[in-house]
Amino acid sequence: MARESESGLPIEPVYGPDTLAGWDPAEKLGEPGAYPFTRGVYPSMYTGRPWTMRQYAGFGTAVESNARYKQLIANGTMGLSVAFDLPTQMGHDSDAAIASGEVGKVGVAIDSIDDMRILFGGIPLDKVSTSMTINAPAALLLLMYQLVGEEQGVAADQLTGTIQNDVLKEYIARGTYIFPPKPSLRLIADIFKYCKAEIPKWNTISISGYHMAEAGASPAQEIAFTLADGIEYVRTAVAAGMDVDDFAPRLSFFFVSRTTILEEVAKFRAARRIWAKVMREEFGAKNPKSLMLRFHTQTAGVQLTAQQPEVNLVRVAVQGLAAVLGGTQSLHTNSFDEAIALPTDKSARLALRTQQVLAYETDVTATVDPFAGSYVIERMTDEVEAAAVELMAKVEELGGAVNAIEHGFQKGEIERSAYRIAQETDSGERVVVGVNRFQVETEDPYEPLRVDPAIEAQQAARLATLRAERDQAAVDAALAELKKAAEGEDNVLYPMKDALRARATVGEVCNALREVWGTYVPTDAF
Numbered sequence: 001m002a003r004e005s006e007s008g009l010p011i012e013p014v015y016g017p018d019t020l021a022g023w024d025p026a027e028k029l030g031e032p033g034a035y036p037f038t039r040g041v042y043p044s045m046y047t048g049r050p051w052t053m054r055q056y057a058g059f060g061t062a063v064e065s066n067a068r069y070k071q072l073i074a075n076g077t078m079g080l081s082v083a084f085d086l087p088t089q090m091g092h093d094s095d096a097a098i099a100s101g102e103v104g105k106v107g108v109a110i111d112s113i114d115d116m117r118i119l120f121g122g123i124p125l126d127k128v129s130t131s132m133t134i135n136a137p138a139a140l141l142l143l144m145y146q147l148v149g150e151e152q153g154v155a156a157d158q159l160t161g162t163i164q165n166d167v168l169k170e171y172i173a174r175g176t177y178i179f180p181p182k183p184s185l186r187l188i189a190d191i192f193k194y195c196k197a198e199i200p201k202w203n204t205i206s207i208s209g210y211h212m213a214e215a216g217a218s219p220a221q222e223i224a225f226t227l228a229d230g231i232e233y234v235r236t237a238v239a240a241g242m243d244v245d246d247f248a249p250r251l252s253f254f255f256v257s258r259t260t261i262l263e264e265v266a267k268f269r270a271a272r273r274i275w276a277k278v279m280r281e282e283f284g285a286k287n288p289k290s291l292m293l294r295f296h297t298q299t300a301g302v303q304l305t306a307q308q309p310e311v312n313l314v315r316v317a318v319q320g321l322a323a324v325l326g327g328t329q330s331l332h333t334n335s336f337d338e339a340i341a342l343p344t345d346k347s348a349r350l351a352l353r354t355q356q357v358l359a360y361e362t363d364v365t366a367t368v369d370p371f372a373g374s375y376v377i378e379r380m381t382d383e384v385e386a387a388a389v390e391l392m393a394k395v396e397e398l399g400g401a402v403n404a405i406e407h408g409f410q411k412g413e414i415e416r417s418a419y420r421i422a423q424e425t426d427s428g429e430r431v432v433v434g435v436n437r438f439q440v441e442t443e444d445p446y447e448p449l450r451v452d453p454a455i456e457a458q459q460a461a462r463l464a465t466l467r468a469e470r471d472q473a474a475v476d477a478a479l480a481e482l483k484k485a486a487e488g489e490d491n492v493l494y495p496m497k498d499a500l501r502a503r504a505t506v507g508e509v510c511n512a513l514r515e516v517w518g519t520y521v522p523t524d525a526f
């Protein structure tokens, strides 16, 4: 009997040559590194260079996070990935009333250029690529990174990295939005233009399905809604006067990797094929780099369990393997204790070691796209692609990603899928080892890492010093210029950079924009 995949598609007990009757490898696959990029974005893939091992980290103050980054680099990590605390993500200073209790909790607290300088102290920005998971205030953090680079003597055209900058999925699944869709999209177009002119090697956005998947989206929904968001961004930038080949090579993506290896591999391959077609056929992109869907992967946090947490090491290895077999460019493997608390030094190291085993002890990196031609993988790739394309057509019928968000479409679909998963887990139909089967009577005690609550007061004291020391008139003048640009059509990033250089804080800059653009309030249907 056929089993159902996570996307609700059939998985037959046996596939054979008939499965691929009429299937044309030239059309469906092409060569690795060539249209439609099913087999991967680079001709040599990991035989030329392994994926970037990029562990998401950050907590407490810039001092603690800087120490963690140095430890990760010493252990062999290949790129940095910064987690910011919620106040920073929402554009509030650490001493704002609304920040109370959250400072430094889920990531590092960054209030100003002073914190950013400490965060990257002793880390040469021309040698490392840095991803920053920041959305509504993405422009601010990017500019502060550029300013720190300037202080280190690193020219902007030498900087490499990524800002997440994907506000549409914040409305759908993640929640750290500030402004309404229209000014948010305008800000994103300003970022694309600024990077093209000033920081050309920067990946300007990481269009993310990960959080939708964590909220319950199936693999087909995950790629459909993510690619639909991608289409909205491309339309926005084109409408703002950019040539598609001027910004599309620097778009990047971010997906989850679950324990269901076969469907995940199919998903990654299908996503590449859909994006290549959309970019060529709908947007007329000519540069092959514009057609390449490059992506980061994080292993599925939602599949980790607080029960028997060491079992998560095994899950993460399987999930990481799926990402590598699917051709990811960059990977974060979760730490086994992440269902309980922030990773300790040891668990963060073990997570990285998992990637190193995959890269250097297995043979899956010895040949490109090892699953190509497999009856089941090629069939599933076609089926996930068809399911995703169908969902993307529904988004189009609703008028594109933003209108569909305002109708509550993506959220509703994801919630239905999440409900199905919860029901299957409750009934035992979906086995979760250690949770609904193979439990133990008593769990081993576990001592999680805790963030020191005193850091909130420390950050507030730093802010008080900063406000006393800086040239307030210069800050006020720069913020006034920023507001003027936000009211009109000038690129806001240039006056924003002047304000940040003058030591305006994250909260002050975001408040200036809030005054002009307002804030987003979800609609009832949402």
Ligand SMILES: C[C@H](C(=O)O)C(=O)SCCNC(=O)CCNC(=O)[C@H](O)C(C)(C)COP(=O)(O)OP(=O)(O)OC[C@H]1O[C@@H](n2cnc3c(N)ncnc32)[C@H](O)[C@@H]1OP(=O)(O)O
Pocket: 042, 043, 044, 045, 046, 047, 048, 049, 052, 054, 056, 079, 081, 083, 129, 131, 133, 161, 162, 164, 174, 201, 203, 206, 210, 211, 252, 253, 254, 294, 295, 296, 298, 329, 330
């Ligand atoms: C859950 C949590 C939350 O808070 O909610 C989160 O969201 S955490 C979210 C965390 N997010 C992230 O960490 C996102 C990470 N994203 C990225 O790093 C990027 O956007 C990425 C996916 C495009 C990967 O970039 P990367 O620099 O690591 O890797 P690339 O593939 O671009 O490779 C780096 C350079 O090496 C070259 N290169 C790589 N492989 C090959 C090969 N086989 N042959 C020839 N060249 C190659 C590339 O062309 C590129 O150079 P050139 O550039 O010159 O072409």
